[in-house]
Amino acid sequence: MAGGGAPAKADEPQPHPPKDQLPNISYCITSPPPWPEAILLGFQHFLVMLGTTVLIPTALVPQMGGGNNEKARVIETLLFVAGINTLLQTMFGTRLPAVIGGSYTFVPTTISIILAGRFSDEPDPIEKFKRIMRSIQGALIVASTLQIVLGFSGLWRNVARFLSPLSSVPLVSLVGFGLYELGFPGVAKCVEIGLPQLILLVFVSQYVPHVLHSGKHIFDRFAVLFTIVIVWIYAHLLTVGGAYNDAPHKTQISCRTDRAGLIDSAPWIRIPYPFQWGAPSFDAGEAFAMMMASFVALVESSGAFIAVYRYASATPLPPSILSRGIGWQGVGILLSGLFGTVNGSSVSVENAGLLALTRVGSRRVVQISAGFMIFFSILGKFGAVFASIPPPIIAALYCLFFAYVGAGGLSFLQFCNLNSFRTKFILGFSIFVGLSVPQYFNEYTAINGYGPVHTGARWVWIRCI
Secondary structure, eight states, X not given: OTTSOOOOOTTSOOOOOOOSSOSOOSBOTXXXXXXXXXXXXXXXXXXXXXXXXXXXXXXHHHHHTOOHHHHHHHHHHHHHHHHHHHHHHHHTSSOSSOOEEEOGGGHHHHHHHHTOGGGTTOOOHHHHHHHHHHHHHHHHHHHHHHHHHHHHTSHHHHHHTTOOHHHHHHHHHHHHHTTGGGSHHHHGGGHHHHHHHHHHHHIIIIIHHHHOSTTHHHHHHTHHHHHHHHHHHHHHHHHHTTTTTXXXXXXXXXXXXXXXXXXXXXXXXXXXXXXXXXSOEEEHHHHHHHHHHHHHHHHHHHHHHHHHHHHTTOXXXXXXXXXXXXXXXXXXXXXXXXXXXXXXXXXXXXXXXXXXXXXXXXXXXXXXXXXXXXXXXXXXXXHHHHTTSOHHHHHHHHHHHHHHHXXXXXXGGGGSOTTOHHHHHHHHHHHHHHHHHHHHHHHHHHHHSSOSOOOOOOOOEEEOO
């Protein structure tokens, strides 16, 4: 062959050309699907984010002293604020199809406030619940200033400029893969429900479209709706059939469709309002801890925003737009503190993964889902019906959606020189340390009951009047 080069063998793997925007996206940000399809897709986003909205208050409210009535009110409030924050983010923030909802990042700090010694002397559990809620509100209000200042001042823009494709790989990948504890461990809590949901979801979304070519997009886009309805009915039949009547309490909590008592406790119509639990109280130590959680949520949301723009087939996110989105997310945390949601807010990682499954990155779809959030938060009985979905079904969805987000981070490898040893070091070291360091903190805390940084200092408690 002329030029002295040997011809490439036909069976040798050839590199794929890198693409700034993903192909095969049916609808991008500004091209909404038809209204009937958009409404169904928006309802699907609502169902996906409902899992986190229900699981967090279900775990925290009983520890605070609240009952089913308080749990239902907190879920309605969290859903209402999530709808407002999603609309604000899609209209004024990044304007990406990003759902803003409750975040597991704030849960450890919230638990530390719940376990604070100053609440142990309160004999009335409802009053104890309100006191703890007001303390959480004060901490969230203070913590919101971190993201508001960093976002709207443009300081985070200076950090975002360093987010090259190489640095985006571990950031986005760890946002998805780092949530592995919420996946199959949750499925295994009721394996007879969670495992069928996981298998059915993979089968309907990945295999059925290749067999039934005529209805290809139906099964791609609405796999979550199909599988949740089927497995939910199956779980309800097990419940009413008495399969869990003699089961341990933990099994009943995970498996039963009537476990939470939310439907009876939820009011027919109720509009959440600011300071519904009373005036917030402020503690310097708790506020500082919540600010640290807010910073972690800031980094996590930055990675989630990158995954959202990738799966929405948008152009690379400018640092100024990312910084503006962080600022509006800070406003969302402020609203969480004002309304009393028991939890801060961040970009919903699971909904970012849903964009990849449906291949629909329309902003209108997410805004419709925000409308569902507000609607069902006001009509509490109807929202409580959907909140009765067993947690293992939600955990099965996480297995797919978090994996999609992690894969979205790995997709930036196409823009990296993988033949460079420096690139290999940066990738390997950052991902390994990103998994290893949290494991150390988890093990230390599990053994000692507190983290490695434990000064024993106490701060003066101030009440807002």
